[in-house]
Amino acid sequence: MASSGDGAADLELIESALAALPLDGSLDYHLWLKVLFALTSAVGEDAAVALMLKHSRDPRDTEDYIRQRLKSYRGEVKIGTLFWLAGQHGWQPPGKQREQVRAGDGQHLQPQVAPAEDVPFWQPFPVDLLPRPVADLVHAGAAAIPCDPALIAIPSLAALSAAVGSHVRLRLKRKWVEPAALWTLIAAPSGTGKSPAQALALEPVLDLEKRAAREYEAALEDYRQRLEDWEALPKDQRQAVPKPEAPRPRRFRVADVTIEALAPILKENARGVLLWRDELNTWIMSFDRYAQRAGADLSAWVEMYEARPISVDRKTGDGPIRVERPFVAATGGIQPHVLQQHVSPIMLSSGFIPRFILAMPPQTRRSEMRWDATYPKKWQRPTPA
Structure with a gap:
């Protein structure tokens, strides 16, 4: 808060800057x-709410709306940012305050220079670098939800990575080969649209799952009939007829984050899977809960990212499950405060967190939308009502 002595001058300066925006x-x-x-x-x-209401000329800026936005405030932006932004719109500090302005935290900041910690923190995702069908979906979906395009584009990268799977690798040098695995993470508060955005980006994966489930049910029904026929054969004939083998479900997506649960799935699905949790906090926090094994689990996941062979002992004692080239793409969301609380030094030093493509997009204003009926349903583009 500004002091009473300098506060009047500071407030006058702040209002002068606001008037320029x-x-x-x-x-x-x-x-x-x-x-x-x-x-x-x-x-x-x-006071911030009162100032915004006083200077805003946008009818959407109601007191309730502004206070809702303040729920994501974490103290990361200082008053110097306001002066810098106003300067970008032609503002100059009045009178003797032109040389320096006193910020509310007691620091002196040059109004024409953005401090390193206060530069605009978000660079828009380069959507048009995506394949055209994906870019079209991102643009249309971001306008429809509405949300920042990165909320759709980032999980789309993981879905594309899972589609490539373990069958394609990039050879950088003769003995340096990298898999196509991508891990992506969206850090955003509740109510920002990250859940519907992820659902839209990963809809093709869910469609594949539905198709695979139908095929498995049909194969299972056929297997049961063939097994019944085989069991009905006389005992001497069974020896000449191979016993039918049960079908194995094809997996595209998993939600369990334990290596023990993943190993048999990866063994049966050599192309790999997508690990998708709407909230990945379960995965992040698991390393905090099981501190004694956190190092081993982190190492296993880092090796998984690089598609190194893994070996997991079976609980039945029938020998280990070995996967020569495990492939797991991963995506999900997390609330910023959860990420801040549970990312430990070991997660950073092990290389676990640095392997994520991490983004924290700004919130998007909500507005009523209507659909443009000239577009096919899947690619409808909304227009403002």
């Missing part, structure tokens, strides 16, 4: 959010 709905949402957070760091939540 296009708070009419044309400012990018993540920059609008930066302005709100910068105000909160300097004058507190209530």
